[in-house]
Amino acid sequence: MAGNTFGRLMKVTTFGESHGRALGVVVDGFPAGIAFDLEFIQSEMDRRRPGANSLGTKRDEKDQIKVLSGVFEGTTTGMPICMILENENQQSKDYSEIKDLFRPSHADYTYEMKYGIRDYRGGGRSSGRETSSRVAAGALAKLFLRSKGIEIKAGTVEVAGIKAENCNWDSISNELSCPDSEKTILMKEAIEKAREERESVGGIVECHITGVPVGLGEPCFDKLSSRLAAAIMSIGACKGFEIGEGFESARMKGSLYNDQMRVEDGKVSFNSNHSGGILGGISNGNEIVFRAAFKPTPSISREQLTITKDLENTTCLIKGRHDPCIVPRAVVVVEAMAALAIMDEYLISEAN
Amino acid sequence: MAGNTFGRLMKVTTFGESHGRALGVVVDGFPAGIAFDLEFIQSEMDRRRPGANSLGTKRDEKDQIKVLSGVFEGTTTGMPICMILENENQQSKDYSEIKDLFRPSHADYTYEMKYGIRDYRGGGRSSGRETSSRVAAGALAKLFLRSKGIEIKAGTVEVAGIKAENCNWDSISNELSCPDSEKTILMKEAIEKAREERESVGGIVECHITGVPVGLGEPCFDKLSSRLAAAIMSIGACKGFEIGEGFESARMKGSLYNDQMRVEDGKVSFNSNHSGGILGGISNGNEIVFRAAFKPTPSISREQLTITKDLENTTCLIKGRHDPCIVPRAVVVVEAMAALAIMDEYLISEAN
């Protein structure tokens, strides 16, 4: 079944394989009359690109956005906006190493079983490169949200067990997108060490959304927390999602957890934000805060046990340069998915 | 916007307020020809009911299912199945304590702001009683899944910081639905202590799904992990979701995390299940394992700061008997939502 569309009032549909002719996205339902800031969108693409930081892979993937539709004289028209990223260097690589076996903890096995065929070139559709389409759409959504006073900022708050502690969210290091400059150094060392050891490490991304009005989200199944969870958990390699105190809330007592309310000068405020900005599934005007856990990159340059397409035991050793940690690059993807989820809810809230 | 429907090929729509005339659910797209086992559905309802365990509230809420449609001569017909639960004792209680103020960490404030009106009787639509509709639909889904060899079993694995350790999933205590009988005693004590202190505590539910074939879930946005996260995070009071190693995977190295594969006697197996049964968003044939974190019950019999509908500062003291811990009752709700998510994917997978 079709699984490549996200959103209800605004529908975002992505397509494309890692080494196919192009990847892209159609954003349908984006309001008319918004200035289309291609430069900003391109700058968001650059945040995701490998090589944007010194720690990632060195591959050169120029993600040059090409706009096919929906923009007229620099302004959105309300029509579907299609943006594509052409894969310029579709050199016929040698895929003989991976085409007949299933790389451990990759999607190779499940795709082959489900579809009976898989585009093995660079991971095909299940490649991390798929997220470039999300970032392009997310950047567009940010343009809209910004015009409504809503800002989204994510950062790396844990890598290889090293946790950010003294966070300054207004001054985030570029290389790791970590709000704790001291811990950034340790995290970088951990990533470099993993690279040397032909290992990989995981981490946690935290996201803050400010300026969200009271009232986004629907009761019951379409709670804002549910929509955000769906958005974030759809990112490859994401294995956990929590909002506000999240898993820690399971260990708190009610009298401590509950966010008590006050009014001052006619303005409602909460004495705490353990709920992470969402009550009963609906935004309460507080900052929305959530975290997403990412597993270690599955591609490691070590010999691993696996099986072939013909169901025979073998081993595999994945060559090539791989990110020992995809967390820093996931930051902009998390922001993008949050932007798409929030924008969809924002549009819906206007219709009530 | 409509937010009370879950599912794509099978659509589950719930309705009803805590103290309204009835709550209920319409299950549309349920296959024809399945024996409708009302007794089983009723037994699932009883698992959720307060008073089902000695630790919950003592209120008597008989959740007697009444089937309005979609069943003919004991068999499902493919037509929408509507089941309702009438609220028998709609005595006109005195709601003067809560109708004009917002109980902390309840949905009172956000509902009032979003809709300009709220049914304050017993929490209205945002009451935990809303989940009874989910349990009824989930029980129906279990009947279908069982016929396909898929079983779903959840349990309480943490309460008030006390973690289950020696788990026997085949022998689960009834009172807490905890698979560790020793820890059950400590958990019960913690809950009783919370009650005495007019406090509340949270906890964690873990869920195991066996018999899932390879191939459920779609690429990109409709990954099985995303669908499960959306289903579970839509349960009131749920603040976190993780699959497989979840947040712990962020601290693991790739060589340890990756689930390596083997073939024996033509049968594919994995050396570990850190992925929790899902690879690239698609089930890999392994047991699906996920956890959900629940915050402490917001209703506590302590004075808390809050504001009135007219935006004036006040305090509130919520009377009445309340569950000091809703986690044990959430277990069957988690199972129900997992069943609905898995069944929807199962039906979709048949169409590929």
Place this chain on the structure above:
Amino acid sequence: MAGNTFGRLMKVTTFGESHGRALGVVVDGFPAGIAFDLEFIQSEMDRRRPGANSLGTKRDEKDQIKVLSGVFEGTTTGMPICMILENENQQSKDYSEIKDLFRPSHADYTYEMKYGIRDYRGGGRSSGRETSSRVAAGALAKLFLRSKGIEIKAGTVEVAGIKAENCNWDSISNELSCPDSEKTILMKEAIEKAREERESVGGIVECHITGVPVGLGEPCFDKLSSRLAAAIMSIGACKGFEIGEGFESARMKGSLYNDQMRVEDGKVSFNSNHSGGILGGISNGNEIVFRAAFKPTPSISREQLTITKDLENTTCLIKGRHDPCIVPRAVVVVEAMAALAIMDEYLISEAN
């Protein structure tokens, strides 16, 4: 698959069989704060009821609406509104005549083939009685639309080949809902004659929607014309739909067909309304006009050739009192479906 839900921002889900325990509808996404006028809804139900006119069947089907949820102190709350119609006289009739054979031009054969089971009592889910749920939801939608200045009025404009010609849409006869009082007499005679001859006749319903603002409907697939067509063609027995000049437009020349525009006193008007109020799929501010064709009632008290469930040739003679013409009763159903389609678009248009 689930097929019993209509709408996107407002989702209407119906359920129930003709002779089951109850029929009903859940209206999800209906805005909060609208006065719930039960009397009006009931009066709409009465328009659909057999026996509402002297020409229909004499059966006594009291469609007493019972509201289960979503209304608090006489006002809608934004929560799903469930309304049910209990079938009071579920007397165990004798269905031996029809349970083992397929009535010609009924859904008996297709349901049996698709589902392997069918509730044959009174036609089960495929009975015309299913439309009662639509009328209840449609009446609710009318309450909302009325508050926005949008009115929907349909009438019988053709029965058994007799066409209404001098139409006065402000004075519609109650018995046939025909705007031509003279032709009403001829139509009634034709229907009475059909009854005497144990025949049935079809007809055409025309619908006028006034007060629709410019801008409802979406480009491409979700044109307002497409949405209305889907809504109307989902009514049982409806075999054709046309908007504005409809099929006649195929015979017109462009210079005659095109609706030329003028401005007077700053107000835009069209010199004609051949388009029926929709241009490029979007409402243009003109009256929306469409027509729906209904086939003759399939139930006739004549012997017809058919086959049994066991695929043997037989004949059937359907006893009981049947409407020789369902068109007059379809009028309020057409209005209801138009109301649901327009209201959904109206809500969506607010979000752009």
Place this chain on the structure above:
Amino acid sequence: MAGNTFGRLMKVTTFGESHGRALGVVVDGFPAGIAFDLEFIQSEMDRRRPGANSLGTKRDEKDQIKVLSGVFEGTTTGMPICMILENENQQSKDYSEIKDLFRPSHADYTYEMKYGIRDYRGGGRSSGRETSSRVAAGALAKLFLRSKGIEIKAGTVEVAGIKAENCNWDSISNELSCPDSEKTILMKEAIEKAREERESVGGIVECHITGVPVGLGEPCFDKLSSRLAAAIMSIGACKGFEIGEGFESARMKGSLYNDQMRVEDGKVSFNSNHSGGILGGISNGNEIVFRAAFKPTPSISREQLTITKDLENTTCLIKGRHDPCIVPRAVVVVEAMAALAIMDEYLISEAN
């Protein structure tokens, strides 16, 4: 709101403006393992192209399909298939004639009012060229349906009031796609005459679908008739839809209309097909037959009254070469939309 997606299990999303950089379509949910016959798809595109027949416009629009994703080694992979059509000759034309006024019976006025902006170049998104994306997707669907024995064939059966009568559906003239070769000559004359008179004419397309198994379509709102109506009425310029006897059924008596059934050699057949292959919203195994009415082309080279963007009265005279009759080119578009609707239902039916 997003309106550019059609389908449920298979979602087809189109994008692009007439004179933008490219038009295209993403087909998501198309099954894996189908041979991707680009030549066939291209041949379908050619049927729609202006200049494909001697009667249409002489403009040269090469609709060369470029496949961006979802196909690997000549086979579909189950991933979204994106096909685009680049607009090669985006010469900066002079649009001064039309950019500030609303062409009568075009979407200019409604788009401007709804969105506050419109891409006026060649009609932008509301151009007939938008249907090229539908044809590409429809051709793909035909490949799938063909593998299931389902064939779709449409033809022009009426132009300017001239009706096809002696139809041979196996031998259709290429120029008008009319199954009556004699009437084709008269129709061509009528179109030529319209061109000379700077007029335009409308017509009717009839479509036959063979090989459809019993059981496609859902009860209630998602009847196959409703889905087909929605699909066809979403084509620009389509003003009416009827199935089987359609509007004529309103004039028939039940005893004549009803399709009586017989069994011969274990094979079920109907004595007639007045229902057009659909009973109770579900396919009955008979040929599905429907008709769609198209209005005359709105673009005529005559002076017409209209208004400017600044709401001032003016006249317009649309220059350039225009199709005096778009009906012949609509034939393949009707087939495409029928294919998309039927295929979506086919996939759904597999999941029941």
